[in-house]
Amino acid sequence: MIPQRYPLKLLFTGAVILTTIVLAVVISSRAVTSAQGGASDWQTIAAERGLTDADMRAAAMTYTPSGVMDEYVMFASAGQGGQVLAIGMPSMRLLRLIAVFTPESWQGYGYGAGHEVLEQGFIDGQEILWGDSHHPALSETNGEYDGNWLFIGDKANGRVAVIDLRDFETKQIVHNPAFLNDHGGTFVTPNTEYIVEGGQYGLPLGGEYAPISDYESAYSGMITFWRFNSEIGRIDYDQSFAMELPPYWQDLCDAGKGISEGWVFCNSFNTEMATGGIESGNPPFEAGASRGAVDYLHIINLDAAEEVFLNGGAVDINGFNVIPLETVIANNLLYLAPEPRSPHGADVTPGGEFVVVGGKLDPHVSIYSFQRIQDAIAAGPTETDVFGIPVLSFESVLEAQVEVGLGPLHTVFDNQGYAYTSLFLDSAVARWSIGAEGYRPQDGWTLINRTPVQYNVGHLAAAEGDTASPDGRYLVALNKWSVDRFLSTGPLLPQNLQLIDISQPGDFTQVLYDMPITGAEPHYAQIIRADKLHAWEVYPEVGWNPLTQSVDPNAVTQGTEGVTRDGNNVTVRMTAVRSHMTPEHIEIQEGDHVTWTITNVERARDATHGLAIPFYNINLSIEPGESITFEFDAIRPGVFSFYCTEFCSALHLEMMGYMMVQPR
Amino acid sequence: MTTSSISTSNSASVESSASEASARRMTRLSQVFLLTAAVLLLVSISQPYWGLILHAPQYPGGLQMRVFVNQMTGDADPRLDEVREIDTLNHYIGMKSLYDAAQLEQAIAIPAVILMAGALVVAAVLWQRRLIWLLTLPALGFSFIFLADLAFWMTYYGQNLDPEAPLSSAIHPFTPPILGEGVIGQFRTVAYVDTGWFIVTAGAGLIAVTLVVRLLRNRASKG
Known part of the structure; x- marks a missing residue:
C-alpha cells in the first residue's frame, strides 16, 4: 500500500497543477477578450449593451460632449417643490434650480438672505414657505420670447413670482388678496403688458366665509391681470386688476396673439357647480363636476376689460381692484362657448386664429375659430347661462374636431403646421395636422400619429412652442408617472420628462431621452433658444x-x-x-x-x-x-x-x- | 574766358545747389522721421506694451494681464478685472499686490512720454544742432528702459515672497521670465511684448535711422 501512495500523490498534484494552468489560460484569455471588447469601437459597445440603431440615433441626437453648449433651455416648474428648473436641451442636463416660493439652502434663499422676497408672498402676516409652482411663462416681445423675465404661478396660494433672467433669481412675489388659488397662470400677453393668472377653485371673494350651501350665490371664480413694468422688471400692483368670474372652476388660460391679441381664453370644468360632500352621500367632486354634457370656454375681452378698469369700473376687494361680475356682463367683457365635458387646456395657435381645447373625458380636441367667435358675437348671442353671461352656440364657433385618443389634455405647436396633444389615458402624444391656411391645409384636420410615452403625460412643451413662430424640432412630454423607467429608489418615484424628436414630417417621431425629476412635479415648461438668454457671468460690479x-x-x-x-x-x-x-x-x-x-x-x-x-x-x-x-x-x-x-x-x-x- | 568762367561758376553753383537740395531733402526726411517717431510714441501709450497669460485647467481662456506704460488691465471686459484675480492667486504664494508695483513709473509715464515726444519735435526743429543726440536719446532707449524696469519689478516680486504665505513651502522665490514661457504651480505662463512696445520700438528704429544718416552726412561733410 505504501509504495502506491507516491504515484497517487503525484497524480493528484499533477491534476491540481494542470487544472490551475487550464483555468489560468481560460480566465486570462477571457479577460484579454473582454478588455479588448471594453476598449473597442462604439459598434462593439453598442452591440454589447444591446443598443439598437434607433437607440444610437437617439444618442447621436442628444449626446452633448463636455464643454459643448445646449441649443435650448427649458424652464420647468418644480411643482410642490416651489421652484423652477432650468434644463439644457437636447442633452437634458439640469443646469440650475431656481428657488422661488420655498426656502432653499444652496442658494442661501431664506437662511439670512431672500427674506425680502419670501415675505412679499406671506398672506395677512401668515408665513407661507412653500408653493405649488405650476405654469412658467417667459416674457415676450411681439409674441416672441425675449429672454428677459420668467414668471411662475403658485396654485396653492394664488401667487405669482417674477424671476430676473440676468441672474436667474426671484425678485418679486405678488398675491391677489381677493382670491386664494390659481391654475390658469402664468401666461403673458404678446408684449408682456399683462401676466395672466387664472383662478381655479371657486371661493368667496376677499377671503370671506360663506357656507358651501350658498355656493352658487356666494362663491366666485377669478382671473387676475398683473400689469408688468418691463423697465424695472416688476409687477405694478396698483395698475393690476382682476375680473370676477362665475364659480365654474376655470382651469387653463392662454393669451390671444396675432388676430386674437387683446383676448384671453380659459377652459373650465365645473359648470355643474358641484359642491361635493361624499361623506354626506353626495356625489364626490370627481363625479359631480363631470355630470353635465358640456362645460364652458371663457372668452375674455382683455382690451375692453382694461378700459373698464381704467374708467373706474373696478371695486376694491380686500385692497385689490376687481371688476364685479355684473360689470363684466354689462360691458360684454366675457362670452362663453360650450366645450365637451370636463376639458383641459385652452391653447392658442401660433397665428392666433384658433383656440384648441382638449377633451379630457372626450377623445376629441375641439378647435374654436377666433373669426367665428367674432362673427357670433357680432350676430348677437341669443342664450345666456344662469348668471346672464352670453353663451355662443357650439356650432357657430367650432372650426373642427379631431379625434386624437383618450384623455386629451394640452396642445402645443411646431413649425410644420402640426399640433401635439398629450393623451393622459393613452399615455401617448398625438400629432395632428392643423387643416387651415398657414398650417397644413393639404392634410386637413387629421390625426397623423401617436407616440407612446411613459407614463400618464400631463403637459407638453415644444421648442419656442408658445410663441408666434415655434421652432419645432423638439417636444418634451412631462409624464406624471415613471413606474418602471428607472431603478427603484423606494415608493416615491420621480417624474419622467421625455424628449421627443418631432423634426421629421409625417408619422415619424421618436422618444430620445428619459430625464427623471425629483423634488418636484413639473407641471409645465417653456423652451427658449439658448442664444436669447444673456445671463451675467458674475455680478456687473463689486458690491x-x-x-x-x-x-x-x-x-x-x-x-x-x-x-x-x-x-x-x-x-x-x-x-x-x-x-x-x-x-x-x-x-x-x-x-x-x-x-x-x-x-x-x-x-x-x-x-x-x-x-x-x-x-x-x-x-x-x-x-x-x-x-x-x-x-x-x-x-x-x-x-x-x-x-x-x-x-x-x-x-x-x-x-x-x-x-x-x-x-x- | 568770361563765358567759360561763367559756365564754370554756373556748373559749380548747379552742383552745389544739387547737393544742397539733396541735403534739404535728407533734412526734411529726417525731420519727418523724428516727428513720426514722436507720434508713434504718443500713440503707443494707448496700447499695452507687455502681456502675460496664465494657463491653468480651471481658467479655460487663461488669465490675462496687460501692462500699459501707466496702468495694468486684464481681460477685454474690465469688469472681470483679471489682474485682481491674479492678485488673489498671488496672495497664496505671498507675492505682493500687483497694484502696488511700479507706482512711480505709472504716475510719471504720461508726462514723461509727452516730454520725450516734445523733445523729438524740438530735435526735428534743431536738426543741425548737436543737442539732438541728447534730445532723441530717451525716446530711442524707451522700449528697452521699459523692459528693464519690468524685469526689475518681476525679479523684485518673484524674489520677495512672504515666507508666512499659505503656499510658501511649495513655491519658493523665483524669477519669472519677462519673455517666453514659465511655470508657477499649476500655471503655465506665457510672457510677450505687445502692440505698444512694437509701436514705440518702430519709432526708435526711425530715430536710429535719422541719427545714422546724420552721422554719415557729418562724416561726409568733414571728409
Missing part, C-alpha cells in the same frame, strides 16, 4: 445688491472691514475672497442685535463663497461681486465657528472664523 440690481451703498470694500458697536447694536462689515473672510474674529455679547454685511469681492467666474453660522440658522450664497446684509439677535452665548460653505479653493477649509458671543 452688487441683486434685489435692486445696482451697487449697494452699504457694500464693504477691502480695507474698510470691521466690527462696530452702538449700544446693543453691532455692525459687522466683512469681505470674502479666496481663502479668507475679513475679519475672522467677531467678538459680540449675548443679547446684541447684529447687522452683518458680507461682500464677495471676487471677479472670477464661479468664485462663489458661502457663509454658514451654526445654531443661528444662517447660510448664504454670495456670488462674485454680491453683497448681502442680514440681521439676527445673539440670543445664545458661546463660540460659533462660521465658515464658507462653497468649496472655493484648495484652502477652502481654512476659510472660517470664530464668532465669540460673551455671556452677559
